[in-house]
Amino acid sequence: MSHPNLHDLKPSDRTLLMLMERVVPAEDRADWLRTWYAELWHLRHNTRRANLSLSIGLMRDALWLRTESWRRAYTGTVVLCLVTLASLCVIATFISFAITGSARETFLYYGVRFPHFLIGAPFVVLVSFAMSPTRHVEQGSSARLRYWWKRQFFFSAKASLLLLLSFLFSADLFEAIHGAYPLTSDLLEIVAFVILALLGLRWSFLDQQTRCKQCLRSLTTPSRVGRPSHNLLEWNGTELLCRDGHGSLSVPEMETSWCQSSRWVYQDSIAS
């Protein structure tokens, strides 16, 4: 594909095209440049449409390609999950800062409440593990220790951030009334922490189950397999795929004696 001769264009269009070219992902750049060179060239040589302006369209098209490439790269990834949770923790701290009005007051307020968190968190974790979904995932091939460790690290980081977030938000919720009703606010804060942490950890378990066992990206393209009316004769349920092609997860609709749990199969096991 030859690089278009931008000197055929108006100087303002040429400058805009060269500026926005940097925004477009490298793999789409040549195609994008060729497309917009042609659009601008035809607009310039078409007197009937001289009043049309493509500048906004050009900029929004480049920005769309950039955000789409980020969406493709980061949707469902470990990084996005942890960064989102960490950002929510920062937001919760800022909310407290807005209520108290000073950083020192905020940290003092959290500092007084932190022992409650240290006592409550192990109980919440214990209850969450006891109530965690019973379906376990079987390995389709020999155990892969490295991926197992990766999953445990991710789950620990996610659960820790969720506990911290529950603590920060529950503290923020009753901070305003703490001065007037200290005992009531302390009690409500503990209840709110327990509820938020239980819900958060429940989500964390469910989220962990629907991630690729190798790259830990959220699984996609759920598809129904089999017929519920044939439940006693054949498997039926939902199959999810890793978008990077590492494997597939089969989740049975109903637990039967011969299909009690979800089954993860690595792609190389399928091929072999």
Add this chain to the structure above:
Amino acid sequence: MLSTPRLSHTAALILKAISLGYCFGFDIMEVTGLPSGTVYPALRRLERDGLAASKWEAEDKATADNRPARRYYEITKAGKAAALAATERYPLLARLLPEKSR
């Protein structure tokens, strides 16, 4: 069976314009009255969702006319189904756009 995607009014209007034969970006802008900042990203989304497909004009034809080749859009099979569903959902859509004279 896969369900047809629910389109916004703007996306349905653009898809309808493609189905009527308006295949270039500013042809669509002109016939729909939508600004370029709406039309071009919407065309990308329709292409990503498999409702429209883009192709390049034949280079030799463009060279013979002494102009650069342009990217044009065509409606796909899934797009036709979505356009039909959108026409049922937005009955005035068909009246908004004139059939393109060939």
